[in-house]
Amino acid sequence: MSANESPAGQQQTGQTGTYDSAFLKACRREPVPHTPVWFMRQAGRSLPEYRKVREGIAMLDSCTRPELVTEITLQPVRRHGVDAAIYYSDIVVPLKAIGIDLDIKPGVGPVIERPIRSRADLEQLRDLEPGDVSYVTEAIGMLVRELGTTPLIGFAGAPFTLASYLVEGGPSRNHERTKALMYGDPQLWADLLDRLSDITAAFLKVQIEAGASAVQLFDSWVGALSPADYRRSVMPASAKVFEAVAPYGLPRIHFGVGTGELLGLLGEAGADVVGVDWRIPLDEAARRVGPGKALQGNIDPAVLFAPREAVETKAREVLDAAAGLEGHVFNLGHGVLPNTDPDALTRLVEYVHEQTAR
Numbered sequence: 046m047s048a049n050e051s052p053a054g055q056q057q058t059g060q061t062g063t064y065d066s067a068f069l070k071a072c073r074r075e076p077v078p079h080t081p082v083w084f085m086r087q088a089g090r091s092l093p094e095y096r097k098v099r100e101g102i103a104m105l106d107s108c109t110r111p112e113l114v115t116e117i118t119l120q121p122v123r124r125h126g127v128d129a130a131i132y133y134s135d136i137v138v139p140l141k142a143i144g145i146d147l148d149i150k151p152g153v154g155p156v157i158e159r160p161i162r163s164r165a166d167l168e169q170l171r172d173l174e175p176g177d178v179s180y181v182t183e184a185i186g187m188l189v190r191e192l193g194t195t196p197l198i199g200f201a202g203a204p205f206t207l208a209s210y211l212v213e214g215g216p217s218r219n220h221e222r223t224k225a226l227m228y229g230d231p232q233l234w235a236d237l238l239d240r241l242s243d244i245t246a247a248f249l250k251v252q253i254e255a256g257a258s259a260v261q262l263f264d265s266w267v268g269a270l271s272p273a274d275y276r277r278s279v280m281p282a283s284a285k286v287f288e289a290v291a292p293y294g295l296p297r298i299h300f301g302v303g304t305g306e307l308l309g310l311l312g313e314a315g316a317d318v319v320g321v322d323w324r325i326p327l328d329e330a331a332r333r334v335g336p337g338k339a340l341q342g343n344i345d346p347a348v349l350f351a352p353r354e355a356v357e358t359k360a361r362e363v364l365d366a367a368a369g370l371e372g373h374v375f376n377l378g379h380g381v382l383p384n385t386d387p388d389a390l391t392r393l394v395e396y397v398h399e400q401t402a403r
């Protein structure tokens with residue numbers, strides 16, 4: 046039995062030696078040497094070394110260069126000593142890879158040239174083939190060699206969040222066009238989400254087969270929906286993604302913002318780990334999610350702008366609320382904010398490790 050295999054030999058990852066990491070143990074709800082920590086959006090944004098290597102290179106171009114992707118993914122691991130790396134990419138990368146005309150505008154986010162609003166527009170969404178993202182396979186191959194026993198998290202945008210960008214044409218506060226389509230043409234909506242679920246599943250499979258040790262599905266904007274609408278109009282597509290990657294036996298994390306009322310359903314969709322934002326304490330989140338799942342979260346990313354003592358008080362609150370959980374991965378409740386002091390992140394990792402060392 047090699048180091049990356051479970052006793053049942055279930056884990057078939059290309060990344061050897063990560064099976065006994067604190068991060069994967071916590072995801073599997075096993076005892077851990079310390080509470081593992083990583084940060085959503087840890088790669089990029091707040092790091093000066095990121096801004097330096099990205100100089101003059103557009104965001105989406107940077108995602109297609111394996112050496113650069115490897116370097117940017119490793120930067121927060123080196124600097125902060127986090128327990129997992131997250132693959133440097135973006136949720137719109139697979140859409141770009143199948144030929145959707147889109148760009149990421151600095152300070153704005155993804156912008157789609159021809160939004161998808163009619164049945165004819167669906168034609169833009171063909172299946173994703175591994176060859177469309179060969180740079181991902183190459184980068185992950187390099188990364189898992191460099192990372193050693195530190196697990197790599199692969200990720201993708203969930204069908205609803207991708208649909209929101211595609212239908213609105215860009216970031217949206219109220220998702221009005223998206224909801225108009227969802228309520229006004231349920232069949233077209235279902236077909237759109239189904240196509241996106243196939244693309245998303247294919248993109249996650251590429252990352253897993255290249256060596257990722259876990260995957261996270263970002264349904265960042267799904268908190269805009271009621272539980273009934275989520276269950277009816279979104280959950281089948283997200284569940285299809287989770288089912289498609291279930292045979293690999295790797296932890297599957299599911300995260301959205303403002304999802305207090307949806308936490309149970311996010312787990313039910315097929316996640317092993319449910320990500321929680323900062324609006325709900327983790328003990329209450331555990332009651333909503335129910336047994337058999339680990340939780341990830343959930344310090345407010347804005348807290349990192351407060352003095353060190355305040356950050357530690359908040360981190361302590363998170364750890365106390367997590368004390369009775371079956372498994373806990375420490376994280377922020379959403380991504381690192383762009384102007385965060387990187388040293389505050391490093392100190393937070395140290396604090397959580399110290400406080401939880403067993």
Ligand SMILES: Cc1c2[nH]c(c1CCC(=O)O)Cc1[nH]c(c(CCC(=O)O)c1C)Cc1[nH]c(c(CCC(=O)O)c1C)Cc1[nH]c(c(C)c1CCC(=O)O)C2
Nearest residue numbers: 085086087088089104134135136151152153154263265380
């Ligand atoms: C909604 C969403 C997107 N992208 C992503 C999400 C889900 C997470 C979340 O809810 O925040 C996911 C994402 N995007 C990026 C990563 C890299 C890995 C990581 O560090 O987590 C991840 C996991 C890189 C990125 N993605 C983006 C950047 C910044 C662009 C740049 O540096 O030029 C990075 C490093 C751009 C992006 N891409 C997107 C937005 C809203 C933005 C912000 C626009 C901006 O701040 O300029 C779409």
